[in-house]
Amino acid sequence: MANKQPTILKFGGTSVGDTKAFDRVASIILDRMEALPVVVVSAMSGVTDALLGSVRMAADGFIDEAIRSLEPDFERHLTVVKNLCNRETAEVGRTLDDARRSISSQLHLLSQQPRALRRLQDEIVSHGERLSAMVLTKVLRERGLAAAHVDARRCIITDEEHGCAGPLWPETELHTKAEVEPLLDDSIVPVLGGFIGATTSGLTTTLGRGGSDFTAALVGAALSAREIQIWTDVTGVLTADPRLVKSARTITRLSYAEAAELAYFGAKVLHPKTVHPAVDRGIPIRICNSRAPLETGTIIGHESEISPRGIKAIAHKTGITTLQISSGRMLGAYGFLRSLFEVFERHRTVVDVVTTSEVSVSLSLDNPSALSAILNDLEQLGTVEIENHRAIICVVGEGLRSTSGIAGRVFGTLRDINISLISQGASRINLTFVIDEAHVEEAVSRLHKAFFEADLEETGAGTETATYEGTVRTSS
Numbered sequence: 376m377a378n379k380q381p382t383i384l385k386f387g388g389t390s391v392g393d394t395k396a397f398d399r400v401a402s403i404i405l406d407r408m409e410a411l412p413v414v415v416v417s418a419m420s421g422v423t424d425a426l427l428g429s430v431r432m433a434a435d436g437f438i439d440e441a442i443r444s445l446e447p448d449f450e451r452h453l454t455v456v457k458n459l460c461n462r463e464t465a466e467v468g469r470t471l472d473d474a475r476r477s478i479s480s481q482l483h484l485l486s487q488q489p490r491a492l493r494r495l496q497d498e499i500v501s502h503g504e505r506l507s508a509m510v511l512t513k514v515l516r517e518r519g520l521a522a523a524h525v526d527a528r529r530c531i532i533t534d535e536e537h538g539c540a541g542p543l544w545p546e547t548e549l550h551t552k553a554e555v556e557p558l559l560d561d562s563i564v565p566v567l568g569g570f571i572g573a574t575t576s577g578l579t580t581t582l583g584r585g586g587s588d589f590t591a592a593l594v595g596a597a598l599s600a601r602e603i604q605i606w607t608d609v610t611g612v613l614t615a616d617p618r619l620v621k622s623a624r625t626i627t628r629l630s631y632a633e634a635a636e637l638a639y640f641g642a643k644v645l646h647p648k649t650v651h652p653a654v655d656r657g658i659p660i661r662i663c664n665s666r667a668p669l670e671t672g673t674i675i676g677h678e679s680e681i682s683p684r685g686i687k688a689i690a691h692k693t694g695i696t697t698l699q700i701s702s703g704r705m706l707g708a709y710g711f712l713r714s715l716f717e718v719f720e721r722h723r724t725v726v727d728v729v730t731t732s733e734v735s736v737s738l739s740l741d742n743p744s745a746l747s748a749i750l751n752d753l754e755q756l757g758t759v760e761i762e763n764h765r766a767i768i769c770v771v772g773e774g775l776r777s778t779s780g781i782a783g784r785v786f787g788t789l790r791d792i793n794i795s796l797i798s799q800g801a802s803r804i805n806l807t808f809v810i811d812e813a814h815v816e817e818a819v820s821r822l823h824k825a826f827f828e829a830d831l832e833e834t835g836a837g838t839e840t841a842t843y844e845g846t847v848r849t850s851s
Contacts, residue, residue: 702757
């Protein structure tokens with residue numbers, strides 16, 4: 376594929392939610408044929424949740440109900456093809472019958488082999504992306520495009536961590552080139568299901584929720600793409616969650632670092648893992664709106680504009696649990712923090728925000744599934760206090776490096792809301808803190824008004840009256 380740089384077009388579940396959505400996506404691809412498109416598609420909206428629901432039902436012994444629960448989603452796929460295609464409807468019907476039989480067999484196995492739940496769940500859930508890619512391929516062919524469904528399990532080669540597999544890069548690059556480049560050389564549009572991969576022995580794996588973005592980035596890196604486009608239902612990355620702030624606006628340009636921080640701390644339009652393969656190859660990422668394809672959206676790359684406000688966006692993440700571990704053994708000792716974080720490593724639990732004092736460490740978790748076991752281990756190190764129903768707020772922008780007074784303005788704006796676990800990232804482009812979950816909407820709305828809606832010359836009154844707990848530290 377000499378001198379050919381494709382463009383990766385990834386479409387999320389809401390972009391392929393029904394007949395009209397598939398029709399829009401086909402038009403977007405048709406309009407971008409000169410860009411040499413490689414398409415990555417998620418499952419139709421709601422299908423992954425339905426498949427996971429069937430797994431839970433089967434695990435509880437309700438196998439027949441689990442199988443019946445999926446019938447409306449099978450019909451949704453067939454309806455799209457009937458509405459948009461004059462040909463191949465019978466073939467799609469046969470493919471759906473094969474999927475029914477396969478899922479039914481796997482659900483029966485799951486009820487008999489509960490220890491194989493994660494492996495079988497990956498196999499079952501993968502049908503969402505596989506069927507979506509198959510349907511989109513048929514729709515594109517109906518439009519007169521040469522298109523081929525490429526099974527992503529032949530491209531994305533992973534470890535054996537079912538449910539959240541990690542890609543094996545050399546193998547993924549080699550297999551992706553082998554599967555996709557010959558199609559591009561023949562002017563055929565490859566269509567892959569996102570989110571799914573396979574081990575070296577051929578077992579189906581998944582990359583974790585939101586992993587279709589990751590698939591797009593991996594495919595883009597393997598093919599040295601000119602651009603990775605993430606098509607969703609909003610126009611780019613916004614200054615705040617539009618569900619909380621109606622006046623949120625599109626950010627024209629972000630650096631990779633800004634985008635990674637926003638994705639990690641709650642911005643929903645980009646999966647946190649997406650940025651890394653793109654950074655490694657210097658590939659721009661564009662966030663686009665499939666319902667408004669002529670809008671510019673947000674471009675993410677090495678360069679970024681520094682906002683006169685100092686910050687670019689406000690992200691938030693709810694459902695946070697905070698822990699405070701206090702121990703006199705920390706005072707003047709070494710090795711304590713290593714012992715502390717080895718606990719989280721053992722239980723495969725990610726820590727978000729960390730602050731320290733001389734005799735205590737406070738940190739936040741967004742996945743408390745292993746909390747009981749974690750607490751048992753932590754109590755060997757010191758006294759543990761726990762707080763539930765917390766939320767992380769993160770203000771992000773390259774301007775934090777060089778603009779004075781931002782922290783004062785942030786905390787002054789929230790002067791009557793208690794703030795804890797204040798942390799400034801090592802890159803110095805984010806300021807992160809924790810508040811009670813009940814105050815999230817009020818806090819985000821106030822910050823957005825102060826930084827994006829108010830007169831830029833105004834300053835927050837009472838900036839020194841904000842209350843907070845802990846010590847500001849630099850997190851790694």
